[in-house]
Amino acid sequence: MSSVGRRTYVVHAAVAAVALALGVWLARSLAPLSTSEPPQQRAAAWRMEDLQGRPETLGGLAASLLLVNFWATWCAPCREEIPLLVRLREEYRERGLEVVGAAIDDPDAVRRYREQLNIPYPLLIVRGDAAGLLREWGSSSGALPFSVLRDGKGNIIATKTGPYSESELRRLLEQHLAL
Numbered sequence: 562m563s564s565v566g567r568r569t570y571v572v573h574a575a576v577a578a579v580a581l582a583l584g585v586w587l588a589r590s591l592a593p594l595s596t597s598e599p600p601q602q603r604a605a606a607w608r609m610e611d612l613q614g615r616p617e618t619l620g621g622l623a624a625s626l627l628l629v630n631f632w633a634t635w636c637a638p639c640r641e642e643i644p645l646l647v648r649l650r651e652e653y654r655e656r657g658l659e660v661v662g663a664a665i666d667d668p669d670a671v672r673r674y675r676e677q678l679n680i681p682y683p684l685l686i687v688r689g690d691a692a693g694l695l696r697e698w699g700s701s702s703g704a705l706p707f708s709v710l711r712d713g714k715g716n717i718i719a720t721k722t723g724p725y726s727e728s729e730l731r732r733l734l735e736q737h738l739a740l
Contacts, residue, residue: 609663609685612672617685624713625657626737631687631695631707633666634674639706642724643678649730650682656738657713659683665691665705712737 611617630646632639643662650660660682664671668686675684687694692703699720700707710719710733719733 609687610668612668612675612684612686614668624659626653626659626713626734627711628658628660629663629698629709629711630660631663631665631691631698631700631705631709633664633705634670635666636705638724640674642706643680645725645727645730647678647680647682649727649734653734653738658734658738661685663687710737 609617628646628650630639630642632643634640646660646662650658662680662682662684663686664684665687671684671686674680695703695707698707698709699717700722702722704722706722706724708719708721708725709717712718718737725733
């Protein structure tokens with residue numbers, strides 16, 4: 562092998578070794594923390610606050626279906642989706658649906674908005690690392706609104722980034738409430 566060929570081989574081998582080491586390092590550093598709890602149980606245990614500032618978790622909410630809607634008062638698509646959530650919660654509540662609004666926002670702004678729209682379902686305030694909480698629930702983008710549909714056992718059965726259309730959400734609810 563010529564000296565130029567040997568140098569090229571060594572450079573390629575070194576680049577491959579560095580790439581492999583970087584890949585292993587990234588995989589380890591980006592991997593979720595090891596835990597015996599499934600992600601949906603870890604996410605359900607995240608602490609939020611009710612509008613009075615009292616700690617609250619989603620783990621204690623009993624419903625055949627729980628729709629957790631992450632939103633903010635400054636998010637136009639979130640505000641457009643809320644009347645649909647209010648309407649369908651009332652329509653499907655007797656069949657086991659509960660909706661919870663998890664606001665990534667200032668509590669005073671959420672209180673004012675709740676009064677303006679007369680939102681009847683529970684509203685919680687996300688504290689701390691909202692992006693981390695959204696990742697735990699399955700959002701890769703962190704965009705709002707982000708909705709998570711859980712069954713009565715706490716298993717995540719659907720997630721959606723962006724607002725639901727009425728037909729899309731009805732179809733999803735009918736499918737899972739019929740089980």
